[in-house]
Amino acid sequence: MLDYQSLLLAAALSGICLSVTMLVIWSAMRQSHYFLTASVGLIVIAAHVIAFWRYTNDPQPWIGALLMALLPSGFALVLVAAGQFYGHIDIARRVLAVVAASVLSTTFLMMVGLDGVAFMVEYAFATVLLIWVGWVFWQAREEFPALITLMTVLFAICAMSFALCGLVLLLNGSWVLGKAPDNWAERVNIIVSVACLTALGALPMTMHNLRVAARHRNEALTDPLTGLQNRRALVDSYPDKAFGEELAVVMFDLDHFKSTNDAYGHSAGDEVLKRFADVMRMHLRAGDSAFRLGGEEFALVIARVEGNYVEAAARNILADFAGQDIHTQVGVLRCTVSAGVAFGSMKKATLSEMLTRADRALYQAKRAGRNRVVVDGWITEPTRRPALRA
Known part of the structure; x- marks a missing residue:
């Protein structure tokens, strides 16, 4: 009716x-190559529509060949952009082979007068490329399940809609047209393309912003030196009245850390902090969390208090860290750490209370x-690694 x-x-x-919108976004975030590639792809698709309009008024074979080359090229750039969005930079070479096959076949068919067949082939390649783009996004659906499913x-x-256009031509036996195809499927395709491409431009922008x-x-909640979560992350993770009997907090403080910095230098001190963070990670179970509170202070939240596990885990961390050889310009450095443990209660202690008791x-x-x-x-000495019972 339109x-x-x-x-x-x-x-x-x-x-x-x-x-234009994507190009403006890319100009503000030059590292986001997706927007530049997608912007060029959409311009090529728009050029295809203009060439299609020209072909409806002047059905010259060279114009038909041009418009059939532009459509798969535009979709191919959108596909490459999807690959860039998820780091699949190797996808470009495979896409190039598909586009070359599409352009060569449709150009040949158009020049020998089989323009109807050329349109069928063009729509077939467009269908394949669009499904391929959807598959690239679908493989990464765990990041944004709802948005990627919709996309x-x-x-x-x-x-x-492109497959339908080709199917209508095939069922009608339109091997030779002599003009641009104009049927109900073509009109549905244009409406669907306008609606879908607009949404498909907005959704990646939303995902990028998210x-x-x-x-x-994540950067605000992560300690940049050690990669552990920071104090803010600890506060955000455990609201008031969060620590029941199943939870425990272990606070660690590196021994004589200031003297280490003075004697070996701050770069060696940084290496000590990173090495201790690595030792903590080695002893994390599923559900446990490690934090750097600031300076040389660290905290470990034990998610399941079972038997003597908390004490044993703390002592093993102390023993493993004490056995670390840290090579510096001055010489080999060995450090120790002290620990304090606080257990949750039936009344569900607050984070502040737990940190105070552990401190x-x-x-x-x-x-x-x-x-x-x-x-x-009760004071214990980490003379040997106790067995963990958990």
């Missing part, structure tokens, strides 16, 4: 506007000679 020329104009303007469905719908926001949040126990470990663990006032 004027065919108006539909073509709407498709061209939609592609151009979306391309995949839209690509599938758009691919089906990804940037998640990265910024008090840690202070007792320091006063008792360092390189040891204090658990509820």
Whole structure:
């Protein structure tokens, strides 16, 4: 019911506007190559629509060959952009082979007068490329399940509309047209393409913004030196009244760390901090969390208190760290660490209460000679690695 020329104009303007939008986004974030590649791809698709409009008025074979080369090229660039979005940079060479096959076959068919067959082949390649784009996004659906599912469905719908165009020509036996195809399937295809491509431009922008926001949040909650979570992450993870009997907190403080910095230099001190963080990671179970609170202070949240596991884990961390050889310009350095343990309660202690109790126990470990663990006032010495029972 809509004027065919108006539909073509709407498709061209939609592609151009979306391309300009992506180009502006890329100019502000030059590292996001996806937006540049997608922008060029959309311009090529818009050029295909303009060439198609020209062909409807002047069905010259060279114009037909041009428009058939532009469509798979535009979709191929969108496919490459999808690969860039997820780091699949090797996809370009495979796409180039598909585009070359499409362009060569449609150009040959157009020049020998089988323009109807050429349109069928063009629509077949467009369908394949669109399904391929949807598959690239679908493989990464764990990142944004709802958005990527919607995007995949839209690509599938758009691919089906191109397949439908080719199917109508095939069923009608339109091997030779002598003009641009104009039927109900073509009009449905233009409407679907305008709607889908607009949405498919907006959804990656949304995913990119969500990804940037998640990265910024992760950076805000991560200690840049050790890669452990920081104090802010600890506070965010455990709201008030969070620590029941099944949880425990172990606080660690590196012994004589200031003297280490003074004697060996701050770069050696940084290496000591990173080495201790690595030792903590080695002893993490599923559900446990390690944090750097600041300076030389660290914390370990034990998710399941079972038997003597908490004390044994703390002592093993102390023993493993004490056995680390840290090579510096001055010589080999060995360090120790002290630990204080606090257990949760039936009344569900707050994070502040747990840290205060663990810090008090840690202070007792320091006063008792360092390189040891204090658990509820009982002082132990890490003379050997105890067996874990959990």
